[in-house]
Amino acid sequence: AYDDLRSLLRALERDGDLKRVKVEVDPHLEVGEIVDRVNKAGGPALLFENVKGSSMPLAMNVFGTDRRLLKALGLKSYSDISDKIGGLLKPELPQGFVGVREAFGKLGSMVHVPPKKVKSGDAPVQEVVLTGDDVDLDKLPALFTWPEDGGSFFNLGLTHTKHPENGVRNLGLYRLQRHDKRTIGMHWQIHKDSANHYQVAARRGERLPVAIAFGCPPAVTYASTAPLPGDIDEYLFAGFVQGKRIEMVDC
Structure with a gap:
């Protein structure tokens, strides 16, 4: 990948x-x-x-x-990854020593690919930082795609949120409607994990921090759209697909 x-x-x-x-x-x-x-x-x-x-x-x-x-994704066919994913999500009970060894091998492949945090100075995404009045969403090419659309959208921004109470993070792909140079509308359905994070924050009377990333590694973009169980971390899954740990940095 x-x-x-x-x-x-x-x-x-x-x-x-x-x-x-x-x-x-x-x-x-x-x-x-x-x-x-x-x-x-x-x-x-x-x-x-x-x-x-x-x-x-x-x-x-x-x-x-x-x-x-x-x-x-560095694959020859979709079966290359579907077999690996199926074995992780629906593992069979190991039979004998060889089966136990193979089961630990599958788990080990996940252990070695968790995301890792890097310093801001080592992150290309931090080479240009705009704050305050310099923030201007109009500098980004937002698309008005269909005649009946409600406005202009950023269509491939990956949205990162954390659950306000347990800290579990989520990465999802949602349409982002540009309202003005400093405001966007988040089009996430009520059943989505990030929407749930927002609902929990609202119930607690808190604002929900949100980070949006464009131009991510292909495996990360894929993971954001994959129908994963709620307890599977998208960045861990992306590392599993890529065969290499995903590097992350604070905003």
Whole structure:
């Protein structure tokens, strides 16, 4: 699996499976129409380098085919990982010494991939930090994708929350509606874990801290969407998929 999104994009470009779009595109409907058309045709990932109103490039359709998703996760087929996951979530009782040894081997594969915290100085995400009046969500390319949409959205921001009482964390993928340069609306359904964290915080009369990350390692993005049991940590699962510990840093 690829450790970061940039490495994946470079690999896709080498394979001829990523196209750069250098002309200016409008995030209001135009980008969405282009990506919808290319995706339905089984086309490549797209890197829009000139998005109207933003200086940031926009990668789209990166996981739009089975081929690219498998490549991103370092897999040859989905069965490669489904068998491993099934063995962890529904383990059979070990039979004999060999069975016990194999069972400990499965558990060991999880023990060695928990997330690890790194120092701020070692984290690329901390190279540019904006605070106070410098915070401006309008600098990010938010998309108005469908004619009946309620506004412009950030569609692949991974939302990190912690349960206010027991500290259990959750990573989920929810649509984020931009309201103004400092405010977004969180579109999470009431049955989602992060929504539950918010409800607990509201009941306690507290505000819920939330961190949102863009451009995460492919395994982390995948883990945020995987239908995992509530007691399975998404970052641990991402490390299991990637075969390497996920690095985390304080906001």
